[in-house]
Amino acid sequence: MTALRSGAGARVVARRRVSSESRRRALGLTLALPPVLLLAVFVGIPVVLAIGFSLGHNGGLNSTIADIGTGTHSATSWWGTGQAYVDVFTDPRFLRDLGVTVFVTVVSTLLVIATSLAIALNLRLRGGRLATVFAGLAVVPLFIPVVIASWAILTFYSADGFVRTAFALVGLEGPTWGYTTIAVVIGSVWTSLPFATLMATSGLQSVPDAMIEAAKDAGASTRSIVTRILVPLAGIPLVIATTFTAIGILGQFTVPYFTGPNAPTVLGVDISKYFQAFNRPQESAVMAVVVFALASGIAFVYVRANFRSAKKEGRI
Amino acid sequence: MRASLFGRRATSLVLFALVAVFILGPLLWLAAHAFATSWTYPSLLPEGLTFHWWSVVFSDPQLAASVKNSLYFSPLTVLVSAIVCLPAAYAFSRFEFPGRRVFLIGLFATNAFPKMGLFVSMASLFYGLHLMNTIAGIVIVQFIGTVVFMTWIPAAAFSSVPRALEEASRDAGAGAFQTFLRVTLPLALPGILVALLMSFLASFDEAQGTYLVGAPVFMTMPTEMYSLVLNYPKQVAAVFAILLSIPSVALLLVARKYILGGRLAEGFQIR
Amino acid sequence: MTLETSRHTLPVAPLGAASPSADHRAGLVVSGLTKSLGGRTIVDSFDLRLRPGELVTLLGPSGCGKTTTLRMIAGFLAPDSGTVTIDGRDVTNLGPEKRPSAMVFQNYALWPHLTVFKNVAFPLTVKRLPKAEVTTRVMNALETVGLTHHAQSRPAHISGGEQQRAALARAIVQEPGLLLLDEPLSNLDAQLRVRVREEIREIQQRLAITTVMVTHDQEEALAISDRVAVMNGGRVEQVDAPSAVYATPATSFVASFIGSMNVLTSAELDRVRHGRAEAAGPSETGGPFAAGEPLEAGEPLEAGEPFNAEGETWAVRPEHVVFRPAPGGPIEVRRILPHGHFTEVVLDAGGLELRAVVTGEAPREGDRGDVTLTRVQHYRDGLLTASGEAR
Numbered sequence: 001m002t003a004l005r006s007g008a009g010a011r012v013v014a015r016r017r018v019s020s021e022s023r024r025r026a027l028g029l030t031l032a033l034p035p036v037l038l039l040a041v042f043v044g045i046p047v048v049l050a051i052g053f054s055l056g057h058n059g060g061l062n063s064t065i066a067d068i069g070t071g072t073h074s075a076t077s078w079w080g081t082g083q084a085y086v087d088v089f090t091d092p093r094f095l096r097d098l099g100v101t102v103f104v105t106v107v108s109t110l111l112v113i114a115t116s117l118a119i120a121l122n123l124r125l126r127g128g129r130l131a132t133v134f135a136g137l138a139v140v141p142l143f144i145p146v147v148i149a150s151w152a153i154l155t156f157y158s159a160d161g162f163v164r165t166a167f168a169l170v171g172l173e174g175p176t177w178g179y180t181t182i183a184v185v186i187g188s189v190w191t192s193l194p195f196a197t198l199m200a201t202s203g204l205q206s207v208p209d210a211m212i213e214a215a216k217d218a219g220a221s222t223r224s225i226v227t228r229i230l231v232p233l234a235g236i237p238l239v240i241a242t243t244f245t246a247i248g249i250l251g252q253f254t255v256p257y258f259t260g261p262n263a264p265t266v267l268g269v270d271i272s273k274y275f276q277a278f279n280r281p282q283e284s285a286v287m288a289v290v291v292f293a294l295a296s297g298i299a300f301v302y303v304r305a306n307f308r309s310a311k312k313e314g315r316i
Numbered sequence: 317m318r319a320s321l322f323g324r325r326a327t328s329l330v331l332f333a334l335v336a337v338f339i340l341g342p343l344l345w346l347a348a349h350a351f352a353t354s355w356t357y358p359s360l361l362p363e364g365l366t367f368h369w370w371s372v373v374f375s376d377p378q379l380a381a382s383v384k385n386s387l388y389f390s391p392l393t394v395l396v397s398a399i400v401c402l403p404a405a406y407a408f409s410r411f412e413f414p415g416r417r418v419f420l421i422g423l424f425a426t427n428a429f430p431k432m433g434l435f436v437s438m439a440s441l442f443y444g445l446h447l448m449n450t451i452a453g454i455v456i457v458q459f460i461g462t463v464v465f466m467t468w469i470p471a472a473a474f475s476s477v478p479r480a481l482e483e484a485s486r487d488a489g490a491g492a493f494q495t496f497l498r499v500t501l502p503l504a505l506p507g508i509l510v511a512l513l514m515s516f517l518a519s520f521d522e523a524q525g526t527y528l529v530g531a532p533v534f535m536t537m538p539t540e541m542y543s544l545v546l547n548y549p550k551q552v553a554a555v556f557a558i559l560l561s562i563p564s565v566a567l568l569l570v571a572r573k574y575i576l577g578g579r580l581a582e583g584f585q586i587r
Numbered sequence: 588m589t590l591e592t593s594r595h596t597l598p599v600a601p602l603g604a605a606s607p608s609a610d611h612r613a614g615l616v617v618s619g620l621t622k623s624l625g626g627r628t629i630v631d632s633f634d635l636r637l638r639p640g641e642l643v644t645l646l647g648p649s650g651c652g653k654t655t656t657l658r659m660i661a662g663f664l665a666p667d668s669g670t671v672t673i674d675g676r677d678v679t680n681l682g683p684e685k686r687p688s689a690m691v692f693q694n695y696a697l698w699p700h701l702t703v704f705k706n707v708a709f710p711l712t713v714k715r716l717p718k719a720e721v722t723t724r725v726m727n728a729l730e731t732v733g734l735t736h737h738a739q740s741r742p743a744h745i746s747g748g749e750q751q752r753a754a755l756a757r758a759i760v761q762e763p764g765l766l767l768l769d770e771p772l773s774n775l776d777a778q779l780r781v782r783v784r785e786e787i788r789e790i791q792q793r794l795a796i797t798t799v800m801v802t803h804d805q806e807e808a809l810a811i812s813d814r815v816a817v818m819n820g821g822r823v824e825q826v827d828a829p830s831a832v833y834a835t836p837a838t839s840f841v842a843s844f845i846g847s848m849n850v851l852t853s854a855e856l857d858r859v860r861h862g863r864a865e866a867a868g869p870s871e872t873g874g875p876f877a878a879g880e881p882l883e884a885g886e887p888l889e890a891g892e893p894f895n896a897e898g899e900t901w902a903v904r905p906e907h908v909v910f911r912p913a914p915g916g917p918i919e920v921r922r923i924l925p926h927g928h929f930t931e932v933v934l935d936a937g938g939l940e941l942r943a944v945v946t947g948e949a950p951r952e953g954d955r956g957d958v959t960l961t962r963v964q965h966y967r968d969g970l971l972t973a974s975g976e977a978r
Contacts, residue, residue, distance in 0.1 A: 035467060042441070251429075292429045498709070
């Protein structure tokens with residue numbers, strides 16, 4: 001009698017548990033879907049269309065643009081045609097601009113990470129009022145619209161800008177960086193610095209004091225504390241900062257459009273130029289896919305770093 | 317010893333001055349132009365001071381309309397984004413469901429495709445859906461840039477609320493919804509505030525997409541800024557730049573504590 | 588020496604068979620509770636029955652399943668099987684908000700954005716009670732725990748002990764049918780812990796709330812419980828009054844977990860015994876207790892049965908090891924550990940370490956003598972089979 005009753009109870013409980021768990025899964029999925037679906041429609045479909053267009057799939061939603069554009073190739077096999085890619089990659093102008101893009105991305109990213117790391121280390125190890133103000137200063141660009149930032153930087157470094165004015169005051173001829181690749185690098189660093197600084201400071205602040213003190217106690221120099229304790233422990237936020245910065249600079253438009261030269265320029269500007277000024281939309285799409293491929297490579301590093309940290313901390 | 321200490325102090329002050337000039341210099345230089353009659357190289361100071369350029373901006377109906385448009389679209393976008401994304405953020409933080417991690421990364425991955433390259437096919441799509449030159453179209457195009465902020469940062473904020481605090485509420489007799497409203501939400505509020513702020517800035521700053529969908533019917537401040545730079549005297553653009561920065565700087569002062577406190581950084585580590 | 592059969596050969600009395608009393612209303616009945624997580628059985632057919640107003644402690648090492656059990660009783664975890672009945676009502680399928688239980692969390696789980704008053708008022712305001720009633724009841728609860736002066740403070744601004752009391756107030760303000768305490772004292776320092784546990788016990792008895800407490804601190808469990816349920820590996824090993832758990836551990840696990848205990852194999856016991864002259868008869872069978880000594884009916888220790896078989900252990904409390912100095916004796920005093928009101932002595936019985944308690948004048952290291960074991964428990968396969976007492 002008792003055994004019978006308890007058996008029945010067990011079955012009821014088990015059923016309830018399964019249903020409540022699957023209900024939770026369904027609810028979670030339902031709540032998460034709206035932004036995912038919206039992005040799938042308004043970004044995902046255009047991405048697929050753009051990739052298709054770059055391969056010569058000119059039907060459907062791509063038909064209008066394929067009709068208007070010049071130099072458009074049509075698909076010759078089931079997967080399309082690589083002709084547009086051949087056109088782009090044999091264009092010396094593209095190859096030069098690809099080089100400039102990679103150069104700007106690498107140099108700017110390195111400068112951003114070095115500067116933000118220096119600011120964060122100064123805050124973590126020395127602290128004090130000046131260090132705090134330093135870190136606060138580096139975050140200011142976060143709040144300035146990129147359009148304004150680009151334009152402000154252009155006027156600051158232009159032929160009649162502040163830098164040349166300051167040089168002229170002491171009787172020197174200052175450099176004119178406006179409309180040069182240097183200005184693009186300066187603008188990229190300026191706009192990317194806040195995010196990297198926030199990531200670096202948060203990463204370093206999360207290293208417990210005790211770990212630094214233990215290293216000091218063991219006789220470690222400041223240098224080895226930085227290289228052997230702080231940077232490895234803050235590794236993940238630094239990787240995130242690096243990838244986000246690199247991806248952001250890789251595909252940027254506004255900063256190089258305002259501050260850079262007409263030629264050579266970066267691919268973000270070329271994509272717009274080939275589409276609007278040269279009316280070669282398919283080549284523009286090809287360049288977008290190239291930038292996307294590069295960015296995906298960087299994003300892969302980010303995702304792997306995150307998974308590794310999740311695994312290390314036993315989160316998955 | 318003393319000399320080296322002084323030397324270090326001096327070095328850090330020089331470094332600080334350099335960074336300060338690098339960051340603030342361009343902004344101050346630009347801002348100064350808003351009050352200058354004219355300014356010729358190599359004079360460090362303008363020839364005279366005036367408020368003339370401000371009246372030029374305020375009396376231009378087209379520029380005034382763009383200010384109004386900006387102040388209309390950005391809050392609207394943030395509101396829509398919050399309604400769509402905050403429940404998702406909560407789900408990402410508190411529910412286990414198939415595809416959770418893929419979705420979370422997918423939301424970010426949309427940023428990897430250069431916006432400029434997207435606009436060609438996006439234009440086709442928006443034409444097809446009759447979203448061109450509509451309010452909905454602009455809100456959608458600005459919403460895209462807010463999604464990562466509005467899901468990731470609040471998700472981290474929700475995750476940082478200890479489960480025991482929610483359990484205590486359930487134990488005290490509150491249901492799931494009441495627990496969310498009275499315990500989880502207030503505790504996650506700083507993170508949500510940062511997300512709202514970042515989304516506002518992203519939407520307020522968005523120019524290319526808005527131009528693509530809205531121009532020439534709906535011009536916002538950043539889209540106007542593009543033509544302004546080319547067609548007006550430098551001083552007018554400077555005035556406009558100051559106006560465009562006011563909301564951001566005001567928000568900076570409000571949320572400085574939370575952003576510097578690591579709420580933003582926390583949001584970008586996948587859990 | 589007498590051997591008496593243990594009354595505790597079964598870890599738990601089967602449900603229903605016990606409680607012959609007229610009052611069938613139990614404060615809490617947990618029956619057959621089982622939970623597996625990740626393929627591992629965390630709690631294995633857990634049974635427990637509490638009288639109204641009784642305080643029972645779940646005691647065990649970390650990972651023994653005590654917290655999982657408590658969370659199933661509270662409703663945070665759904666059991667794989669089994670039932671939970673509070674005050675005669677089956678609550679197994681109810682969420683925590685629908686159960687008449689109130690929990691004090693390990694880290695108190697006070698809401699940092701609310702004042703102490705609002706924290707305590709929360710359970711009442713979610714029930715939409717009238718404001719006046721809320722205020723009265725909250726102030727009563729705060730007065731009970733002595734925290735009225737901190738009503739308007741934020742949790743972060745009061746001490747750990749005060750936070751603990753605020754959490755207790757939040758639980759008792761609900762007038763719960765069942766109070767659950769999850770390691771309520773683990774975050775307090777040693778002195779405060781003793782004081783707060785006495786306060787908790789006093790309040791619990793005054794309000795006569797049926798209470799389940801989880802702890803890994805045996806001293807705490809023995810000090811404030813009506814009964815202690817010792818858990819190990821997801822199972823209850825013994826449920827008994829603190830004195831009984833201490834005096835007559837039902838299993839060898841309980842024997843070694845509660846208090847200090849000398850655990851010996853039969854061979855080792857024999858070695859100790861050979862050093863002393865009296866107290867027990869000669870060891871004709873190879874075991875420590877001679878055949879023919881008084882054993883009660885049903886006693887598994889039968890005449891001629893070998894005692895040094897596998898799975899046999901003997902347990903002796905240090906206070907039941909009586910050391911007598913005797914020059915040239917077989918046992919040597921290795922170390923003296925003063926504890927204040929008594930002295931613990933570590934003895935060396937031919938390479939075997941034995942602990943004894945001395946209340947009078949302590950011997951000195953290097954002294955020799957012999958020992959008498961005044962009370963011994965015998966376990967076979969971990970279960971108590973007999974207790975022996977020297978007469």
